[in-house]
Amino acid sequence: MTAVDRSGAAPAADTDDTAAVQEKWQAYWDKHDTFRAADAGGDDDRPRRYVVDMFPYPSGDLHMGHAEAFAIGDVIARYRFQRGDNVLHPIGWDSFGLPAENAAIKRDAHPADWTYANIDTQAASFKRYGISFDWSRRLHTSDPDYFRWNQWLFLRFFERGLAYRGGGLVNWCPTDQTVLANEQVVAGRCERCGSEVVRRSLTQWYYRITEYADRLLDDMAQLEGGWPEEILLMQRNWIGRSQGADVHFAVEGREEPVTVFTTRPDTLYGATFFVVAADAPLADELCAPECRDAFDAYRAQVARLSDIERQSTEREKTGVFLGRYAVNPVNGERIPVWAADYVLADYGHGAIMAVPAHDQRDLDFARTFDLPVRVVVDTGQPDPAETGTATSGDGVLVNSGPLDGLAKAEAIERIIQVLAERGTGSGAVNYRLRDWLLSRQRFWGTPIPIVHCEGCGEVPVPDDQLPVTLPDLRGADLAPKGISPLAAATDWVNTSCPRCGGPALRDTDTMDTFVDSSWYFLRYCSPRYDDGPFDVEAVRRWGPVDQYVGGKEHATGHLLYSRFFTKVLYDMGLVDFTEPFKRLLNQGQVILNGSAMSKSTGNLVDLGAEIDDYGVDAVRLCMLFAGPPEDDIDWADVSPAASVRFLNRALRVMTEAGAASAPGTDPGTGDLELRKVTHRTIHQITQLLEVNRFNVAIARIMELVTAARRVIDSGPGAADPAVREAAETIAVTLSLFAPYVAEEGWERLGHAPSVAIGNWRAADPALLVQETVTAVVQVAGKVRDRLEVGPEISAAELERLALASAKVSAHLGGVPPRKVIVRAPKLVNIVPG
RNA sequence: GGGGCCGUAGCCCAACGGCAGGAGGCGAACGGUUUAGGUCCGUUACAGUGCGGGUUCGAAUCCCGCCGGCCCUACCA
Secondary structure, three states, X not given: OOOOOOOOOOOOOOHHHHHHHHHXXXXXXXXXXXXXXXXXXXXXXXXXXXXXXOOOOOOOOOOHHHHHHHHHHHHHHHHHHHOOOEEEOOOEEOOOOHHHHHHHHHHOOOHHHHHHHHHHHHHHHHHHOOOOOOHHHOEEOOOHXXXXXXXXXXXXXXXXXXXXXXXXXXXXXXXXXEEEOHHHEEOOEEOOOOOEOEEEEEEEEEEOHHHHHHHHHHHHHHOEOOEOHHHHHHHHHHHOEEEEEEEEEEEOOOOOOEEEEEOOHHHHHHOOEEEEEOOOHHHHHHOOHHHHHHHHHHHHHHHHOOHHHHHOOOOOOOEEEEEEEEEOOOOOOEEEEEEEOOOOOOOOOOEEEEOHHHOHHHHHXXXXXXXXXXXXXXXXXXXXXXXXXXXXXXXXXXXXXXXXXXEHHHXXXXXXXXXXXXXXXXXXXXEOOOOEEOEEOOOOOOEXXXXXXXXXXXXXXXXXXXXXXXXXXXXXXXXXXXXXHHHHOHHHHEEEOOXXXXXXXXXXXXXXXXXXXXXXXXXXXXXXXXXXXXXHHHHHHHOOEEEEEOOHHHOOOHHHHHHHHHHHHHHOOOOOOOOOEEEEEOOOOEEEOOEEOEOOOOEOOOHHHHXXXXXXXXXXXXXXXXXXXXXXXEHHHOOHHHHHHHXXXXXXXXXXHHHHOOOOOOHHHOOHHHHHHHHHHHHHHHHHHHOOOXXXXXXXXXXXXXXXHHHHHHOOOOOOHHHHHHHHHHHHHHOOOOHHHHHHHHHHOOOOOXXXXXXXXXXXXXXXXOOOEEEEEEXXXXXXXXXXXXXXXXXXXXXXXXXXXXXXXXHHOOOOOOEEEEEOOOEEEEEOO
């Protein structure tokens, strides 16, 4: 074969060739199971590497967002494959969920039809997209083999008291006709459909994640450095640990005292009234008969408010006096009890002591209803009663009996002591985090494996009767009716009690699909295992996940739940680590013209069409080259066409080198400058990949291609051994980003496939050293001269050379330097006298 | 209201205390190749790092304030 005629069509320039190359290598990878993880222990001493992309929801075909996220995960996995590691890079589908149900209603079909059809579509697209998955481990959470273990885990949680059924106010989405977890409510709206969420009092299943709040906080120390600081911060805020005290207030006419939580027990002497959440049962109970009408009217008014209205901070404070008095435990003072909606029923104890001088919300309320304001911490700022601005800083305690004269921190400590001695309070911690509301009144999910028996109560379904599968409901059967569609499946619901054998009813709710995704990364380690959710030994081998890749929208949902599950499993002795993901990378979004892509506004780029036009490699490459993986990519700013041109250039270098020399040629006699570029490129790319700087790594490959081109055209020519060395390096490094072109080039270089595994090379240190270094000579921080010096030059010698420079003396103007800073061999800075 | 991130050529981005004749790319102009266009090869132009202070021998880089944009959170006592 002779050198390719560059005036003609380049080998992969037209889309037919690109498509043919893609099909060829896709078939090769498929046939040879190139990316299958080796699961044996024993003699395989390669480092194990576990790379997981957040698994997709099967809502139609893959889109641009998937393309970016999975391209990033693929680079990380392929880099490890190239280094010769034993890599586990699995794929699965998060295949339970509401959209399937809605589609089934619309089409009068079963949710599984839509779901599995979409999974097939996405799987085919992933293969076309060239992602290095181990396909043998594929899983779907809607398979009974999978959700069976959701149920098994639920029962273990139940046994440990970590799953419970409880009443309370819950978020209800009127459109989806189901309850939502706190994490699924965004600004008072259903995260999925955007409807305004309303509050309902219902009995629901919960996972007791709050019991793990402290460990979820403390174990973040393990994640520092591996996770984005931003995500850790969001989780910290979400958990929202507050240190303070519980204080018991006697309430006249009530036997039991009412406890309040406060972070400012030091201000106890400044409490001038008492507030109970209007929607809490306590308010109803405490309401005096003469206030009943006013209270009922107020409560009805609050109930009418949507969460959005209620949460508006602009709103005037509202409330109503309950006709009762609470007694301050430290000074016996009677303070009026009010009901108001600015106190939340489900935080703390649903009641507060109001200290208007030192809490803005209490002050706003006091001013609205003309309640007294008493300063108990002198901060040196003006009187809140006058200014309307509460003071919350440090200061000296006043009007506070034994606390007078203490500083804030001392007073907090002291008062907790006093309360404890008298039995009227204690130090306490509260969390913003709520328990995880688990049950959903929908069909396409994991049935909760509990049977309700009149005699025995909540009875777990025995392990050997799992899985509890779904009845065959379809179409209109699934229409939302406020109770789970399962409740209408009489044959399914009616069962016998596992304990007493009497007639009983199945629980008709299904689990939040976040349960499914809280442990799937463990299932991948032994996806067909049927003696438990996973083979403990397999997880010991692979876990925890070395690198997790996914969007930051899961910061306080999925990622928190997965951490919680991992800790529970650790406590059960099933895993030997307490954090599931060592490193986390949050890729940015793919946007268009500055805003999110969306079907409804037509602001959309179709992934399939882009691939048809430019090829998989070019689409992948231009996304990875656009910027750091964490940044958003505006499709208006990227150029897949430019990637096509670059890939053609790269392939041409590989083709020409392949035609001019044979594999195994000793590079030692080749063009030295090109060899240095090659080895410097290897060195730099290796470092860049360790820190996920893919865009810069690609730029380095571009430089190498340009350098090789120069040697071919205007240097020793394509047969030079250094050209082969460069071309092979291009194939190996490019294989992470543009796997099809890399395989094709590798083959044209005369190598047997595949280029993808174990071909990473170390840079030759001898070729990295520079014979001379340019030392910069600054005068007063400005560059005035450059010196070519040896890399080993001593500081003293470099200083001597710098001071001898004519340009330097010109700038010094005869005045002796005051100071000389030498950073051999790169820099000298001379400070004039 | 609270918390966080980010502002470098027309555009995307590098450098993250030590050379901004910017690493790379897009776009632009010009030249070569071509019947022509595209491709391909080559050359050129364009910023001094949002603004104002400070620390330092030296600041795009660290600190403070402001302006602009984005994100999270939102009456959590």
